Amino acid sequence: xTSLSPFYRSHRLALPLTGLLALLPLAARSAPVRxxxxxxxxxxxxxxxxxxxxxxxxxxxxxxxxxxxxxxxxIKAERLRPDGTADGDDVPQPxxxxxxxxxxxxxxxxxxxxxxxxxxxxxxxxxxxxxxILTNDxxxxxxxxxxxxxxxxxxREFKGRVxxxxxxxxxxVKIDPGPTPLPAATFADSSAVKPGQWAIAVGxxxxxxxxxxxxxxxATGRQQAISGDTPNSGRYYPDLIQTDxxxxxxxxxxxxxNIDGQVVGINVAIESPVEGxxxxxxxxxxxxxxxxxxxxxxxxxVVRGQLGVVPVDLTPALQDRYxxxxxxxxxxxxxxxxxxxxxxxxxxxxxxxxxxxxxxxVSLRLAISATPPGKSVAIGYVRDGRPATATATxxxxxxxxxxxxxxxxxxxLVKPRLGLTVRDLAxxxxxxLGLPPTTTGALVTGIEAGSPAELAGLGTVGPPGGIVVxxxxxxxxxxxxxxxxxxxxxxxxxxxxxxxxYPEENQLHQxxxxxxx
Numbered sequence: 001x002t003s004l005s006p007f008y009r010s011h012r013l014a015l016p017l018t019g020l021l022a023l024l025p026l027a028a029r030s031a032p033v034r035x036x037x038x039x040x041x042x043x044x045x046x047x048x049x050x051x052x053x054x055x056x057x058x059x060x061x062x063x064x065x066x067x068x069x070x071x072x073x074x075i076k077a078e079r080l081r082p083d084g085t086a087d088g089d090d091v092p093q094p095x096x097x098x099x100x101x102x103x104x105x106x107x108x109x110x111x112x113x114x115x116x117x118x119x120x121x122x123x124x125x126x127x128x129x130x131x132x133i134l135t136n137d138x139x140x141x142x143x144x145x146x147x148x149x150x151x152x153x154x155x156r157e158f159k160g161r162v163x164x165x166x167x168x169x170x171x172x173v174k175i176d177p178g179p180t181p182l183p184a185a186t187f188a189d190s191s192a193v194k195p196g197q198w199a200i201a202v203g204x205x206x207x208x209x210x211x212x213x214x215x216x217x218x219a220t221g222r223q224q225a226i227s228g229d230t231p232n233s234g235r236y237y238p239d240l241i242q243t244d245x246x247x248x249x250x251x252x253x254x255x256x257x258n259i260d261g262q263v264v265g266i267n268v269a270i271e272s273p274v275e276g277x278x279x280x281x282x283x284x285x286x287x288x289x290x291x292x293x294x295x296x297x298x299x300x301x302v303v304r305g306q307l308g309v310v311p312v313d314l315t316p317a318l319q320d321r322y323x324x325x326x327x328x329x330x331x332x333x334x335x336x337x338x339x340x341x342x343x344x345x346x347x348x349x350x351x352x353x354x355x356x357x358x359x360x361x362v363s364l365r366l367a368i369s370a371t372p373p374g375k376s377v378a379i380g381y382v383r384d385g386r387p388a389t390a391t392a393t394x395x396x397x398x399x400x401x402x403x404x405x406x407x408x409x410x411x412x413l414v415k416p417r418l419g420l421t422v423r424d425l426a427x428x429x430x431x432x433l434g435l436p437p438t439t440t441g442a443l444v445t446g447i448e449a450g451s452p453a454e455l456a457g458l459g460t461v462g463p464p465g466g467i468v469v470x471x472x473x474x475x476x477x478x479x480x481x482x483x484x485x486x487x488x489x490x491x492x493x494x495x496x497x498x499x500x501x502y503p504e505e506n507q508l509h510q511x512x513x514x515x516x517x
Contacts, residue, residue: 060259064200065212067261071126071185072254074151074204075135075160075173077143079118123203123254124150124173125263127293129181133173134293135253136268137164138235140171150175152182153210163296167304167397169235169268170289171253172296185255188262190241190285195219199243201267201281203254215245215279217264221362222282224269239362240282241265247281256283265289291370305371306397308337309344310511313360317495324382327351328364335501335508342392344381346499346512347471351387352380368394384474418487418496418515419451420444420458424480425468433466433503440476441468441501442483453498456515461502470510471499490517 044051122139126132133150140148140162150160150173160173197217205211219242227234243256247267256265265283272278295302310332319325327349333339344350350358353367354377371377373396380389422442429443430436444467447459461467469477472486473496490496498513 061200061214064257064259064261065202068185068200068202068255068257069210069212070153070183072153072202072210073124073126073133074207074209075122075124075133075139075253076149076151077120077122077140078149079120079142079144121204121207121250122252123250123267125253125255125266126182126184127172128297129184131158131160131175131177131182132293132297133160133175134266134289135171135173136266137166137169137171138268139253140164140173141166148173151209163300165292165296165302166235168284168288168292168302169237170266170284170292170296172293185257185263186261187286187290188258188260188264190264190287193217193220193241193258193264193285198259199245199264200257200259201243201245201247201251201254202257203247203251203267205246205248205250207250211251213246215243218242218244218280224282226269237268237282237284238365239285239288240268241285243281243283244279245281246277246279248277251281262286263289288366303373304369304397305373305375305394306337307368307392307394308334308339309350309364309368311350311361311364314349321495321497322347322349322382323385324349324351326357326359327382328358328361330381330512332509332511335510337507338392338395340508340510342379342390344379344390344392345383346510347497348381348383350379350381353377354379369397373397418490418517419448419453420469421446421448422469422480422483429468433468435468435501435503435508439468439501440478441470442477442480443468444500452515452517453513456498456513458498458500458513458515461500461504461509461511466502468501469498470501471497473497 046054120139122135124133124135124139127134141164143162146162148160148162150158152158158175158177160175162171162173164171195217199215199217201213201215203211222237222240222242224237224240225234226237241256241264243265245256247270251267252269254267255263256267258264263286265285266289267281267283269282270277271280271282292302309330311328312331314322314324314327314329318329322329330339330344330346330348330350333344333346333348350364352358353364354371356367358364358367371394373394376391376393378389378391380387382388422444425439425441425443427437430439443465444458445465447454453459458467469483471477472483473490475482475486475489477483477486495514495516498515499510500513501508501510503509
């Protein structure tokens with residue numbers, strides 16, 4: 001794996017900008033308004049000091065462009081669609097949450113469509129002088145023969161071999177540049193990136209190669225779940241850098257630089273109602289990109305560990321409810337997974353993993369992912385306010401989206417009723433659902449439309465008849481009577497944690513839902 005370059009925050013540009021902001025209002029008040037004869041050009045309204053500051057800033061960005069643009073490439077992927085369909089997503093672009101595909105052309109029903117070759121375009125950044133290029137997986141996904149065309153900043157073209165990683169939405173492309181080394185970008189420590197720092201995006205928006213845009217880092221630690229065109233093809237990004245540097249279709253896979261010309265992220269997505277830049281773009285942090293890139297270069301694939309949990313951050317509300325200020329709250333546990341076999345349950349709060357403290361969702365996800373399959377790790381957690389330790393043997397994570405459907409936390413919504421109809425769990429229910437004979441709980445037979453239970457997401461994990469309620473708040477549920485007593489004791493206007501058991505994809509999951517009464 002390429003070693004991390006230290007991140008140095010430069011004050012060279014920040015200080016002149018501060019002086020400029022302070023001086024410009026004074027100049028505006030002191031300079032008299034002069035009426036000039038027609039056709040006469042006014043004297044520049046800036047003082048010599050102000051012009052010097054602007055020129056220094058302008059020269060700095062010009063030097064950055066001269067340095068980094070040779071490391072950025074254009075990538076074209078030829079895709080063969082057997083059904084002949086085409087849509088706006090054929091052009092790799094920043095993925096756009098909550099936006100429908102553009103320009104979809106549907107084939108005539110009953111009429112076979114001939115195969116079509118479609119050329120898609122995106123960006124990438126050279127990371128090693130011997131021809132390794134980092135980009136997004138969705139830029140090169142489905143490339144015919146696993147090959148793409150790479151165009152360097154100087155106009156030279158090469159064929160490149162693709163080594164993709166779906167889960168991270170990253171890929172490495174290898175070209176053979178010959179004996180002459182290529183200019184390669186260096187990486188910054190993305191954990192040191194802070195809102196307000198300069199951000200510079202370079203890529204091929206709308207296939208306009210070597211386009212540079214400038215903005216700032218507007219936020220860090222953003223999460224995005226972006227659905228795909230087919231079932232189970234969505235992607236989940238647990239940790240993204242947000243920027244207002246203009247990112248548009250074609251920027252995907254291109255680098256986000258700091259003012260030292262170092263890569264802080266790989267541009268991947270935009271949030272926009274118009275499928276163009278609206279000032280909110282996202283990049284995969286360079287620390288994550290380097291880990292994935294190193295594995296792809298050395299092994300051709302990324303081997304990750306899997307625990308079988310869905311962690312979420314401890315929000316202030318969860319901190320107050322569970323009396324725990326730090327850790328990762330287990331929103332879901334697959335009971336057939338290493339976590340389930342080790343005894344972990346939904347509502348547990350993981351505080352340490354393999355001897356390292358866990359501060360939240362991202363730190364737990366990264367720790368699990370970096371664990372070699374087959375390794376046994378000690379996991380510290382808190383349950384009902386009491387600390388405990390479990391030992392889990394980490395499994396290998398699946399690599400395809402079909403093998404690992406994404407799960408996202410259910411929202412916390414306000415409605416006046418719980419909205420579940422339940423009955424006692426019978427022996428034949430356990431058999432039909434594939435539950436262990438000792439399983440206890442109340443079987444859900446109905447979910448009221450618009451009820452708090454439905455709006456909290458309970459209907460998304462399975463139909464009525466496939467969900468077993470095991471706990472309401474802190475009250476265990478072994479029967480319908482237990483459920484009725486627990487629900488009757490709930491005060492109005494509060495949020496209750498509902499722990500349920502359900503089968504999905506041939507696995508049993510125990511999941512916690514937050515329902516507002």
